[in-house]
Amino acid sequence: MNCILLPATHFSLPFAYIDAPSQIEHIQKVLDATVGDTLKIGQLDGKLGTAVIDKISEDSIDLREVHLSKQPPAKLDVTVILALPRPKVLRRLIMDMTALGVRDIVLINSYRTQKSYWQSPLLARLDEFVLEGLQQGVDTVAPRITLQKRFKPFVEDELASLITGHAIVAHPYSELSLMQYLQQLALLQSQSQSFLALTEGQTKTVLPSVVCIGAEGGWIDYEIDLFGAQGCQAVNIGSRVLRTETAVNVILGHWLLNSGC
Amino acid sequence: MNCILLPATHFSLPFAYIDAPSQIEHIQKVLDATVGDTLKIGQLDGKLGTAVIDKISEDSIDLREVHLSKQPPAKLDVTVILALPRPKVLRRLIMDMTALGVRDIVLINSYRTQKSYWQSPLLARLDEFVLEGLQQGVDTVAPRITLQKRFKPFVEDELASLITGHAIVAHPYSELSLMQYLQQLALLQSQSQSFLALTEGQTKTVLPSVVCIGAEGGWIDYEIDLFGAQGCQAVNIGSRVLRTETAVNVILGHWLLNSGC
Structure with a gap:
């Protein structure tokens, strides 16, 4: 604390x-x-x-x-859509995302989420983990957390309304890396920037508004396709396979470091 | 695994x-x-x-x-100098740094490292944690880990030889942020780059070769001064206070995402 x-x-x-x-x-x-x-x-x-x-x-x-x-620090302008993880890591994931300043968290079902995870008593203790995260990160405003037990209806009917700019889905098997994708977005944006900004190396970082992260084992192809149909670009973060917690911190760390909070 | x-x-x-x-x-x-x-x-x-x-x-x-x-994936070209953390988090920290591909890890004493941490039986199990990290990250080459129980002699006599380019020390109270510092370094470098590279937004990311990270409570001013005298720039990663594990993953995540491994 x-x-x-x-x-x-x-x-x-x-x-x-x-x-x-x-x-x-x-x-x-x-x-x-x-x-x-x-x-x-x-x-x-x-x-x-x-x-x-x-x-x-x-x-x-x-x-x-x-x-x-x-005033409390500004929130990160991002919605994290996370496949409900093993109860054992849920507490630290919620704490960390809260401490990092994520504004919206959606815990959804996925093919690799075991049904028993939805019965975990820890799901009734999310407020407690959020409080721990706020007291760790020195913030006062809790992230909004919603639970979505049905993958397909959420992705098909609700996801698009959450995407205000760009969206990514973490997928180790994507050919495109996160940084390659962000560079593509920055390049598109820079074509409308001034020469002065360019020579000063001030290409503005573009940060997608939605980040979808699977639990252990990641997403299956069907899920990646469904995300893709809603405009989520699949990206990898390198050939190394990271624990869910580590991957979440690495990815959201990019938002933290680049949002100037 | x-x-x-x-x-x-x-x-x-x-x-x-x-x-x-x-x-x-x-x-x-x-x-x-x-x-x-x-x-x-x-x-x-x-x-x-x-x-x-x-x-x-x-x-x-x-x-x-x-x-x-x-072939195993390339290592991250970085030496992490970490204040020996609480035994409870040592396992996950070593696992994560190994899975992320850190090449060299130096565990050192610091003012806020309790003496009892050096007596922890977990210190005899580092090889086991490294193996877990390699099997998680799908790598075969262990990081080199050294223990330095004396802060001052290490920083004054050995640190400089580890810094091949630039070095940073994480410090929440620094006025300069990590990204501001890296942008300064990139700007210095870009002044020798071609116009073409600039207009293509290809300012190359500069990644310091040494990263010093404190344990809970961070470094004291005396330690920051000693690091500074050896050329380590103090940088913050925002106003939010993160758990050591989270901070390590956020910072090293920047190396992972930008090294193209």
Whole structure:
């Protein structure tokens, strides 16, 4: 936790209180903080700031001198469509995508998603993983997460409306690499740019608005074809096969590094 | 495991055998493979290929028709200098850096590395984590890993010899972002490039040869200064604070995506 996030109900400026056991434990055991110490805090869906510990009791911590003045960082302008992964990696994936600032996450079914994954009790704990991600990434605004248990209707009827610019689908067997595709897009755009911008090397990076990433084993050809029919370009990220978590961080890292957040 | 890696001693072409319990279990329980099935295999420090299962017994699997013809993917031309992380995340970090293809890894001490981390029994299991990473990433060549328990002598006396081009040190409090720095380097380089290359948007990406990444809490100012004196530019990767694993994958992902491996 790099900040402690509290719901609006816990504020009565310039005071606030903490009653979540995980936050109380973190403040006492990890931060080793005591009365008089200053904490980094934030209001869910609001601003970031600081507060001073006024009183610590067993099941709550009272805060005074609450100052919330800093806007949370901008979200990454991207919708990630992720095949529902193994429950074991779901928590870290949701945490990481949240910490990275992804704005929209759609968890969908895929051929290689086992049916049992949809019964995982962890799916009821997404809000908790999101809170962990926000407190890690120092953000206050949760990503929107939707679950889509039916692949075909979602891709055929809803996906197109999410694509505001370009869209990619990660696929190790594509001939085209992500960077080749982005270079093609940048080249198309640069043909309308000024000579000055070109000589200054300021070809603007184009970032697709939708990124589709499979779980272990990736997408099957049928799925790639269906994505393709909706305008999603299949791209590879090299010959190395990465864990889903690693691939997600590598791909979204490109958005993070190039969005200037 | 996306391939099964065996040491040279286990080959007698066109035959080979598997005797590692983890590999035998994977073949039987995860791949659900049986006699006559083809496996993706590789020889440590050698080539990748395929083999057919000839016989399965309790503690070994015999292979026939072993064909090793494919070169492993190129390594990323980078040395990662990583503050020794918490043992809990060491396994995944080593696995991921190996799967991503990092050529050299230096685990060093830092102010925020707890002394107990150096006593972790996991440090004796690095070879095992590397093997997992190679089998994940479908590679046969292990990264070189060195341990440096003394920060100052390493940075002052050895670091400079590892920097063949440029070097960066990840630091959330740097004013300069990674991409701004890389753009500066590319701009310097492009001043010697042809007009044609420029108009085609082919400003070549410059990738520093050394990347220094702290563990949780990052580097302290003294460490950043010492790195700086050896020519390492401090750069941030945005205002969001990421887990060490996530930051490593985001940063090295840029090398992966831009090295054309």
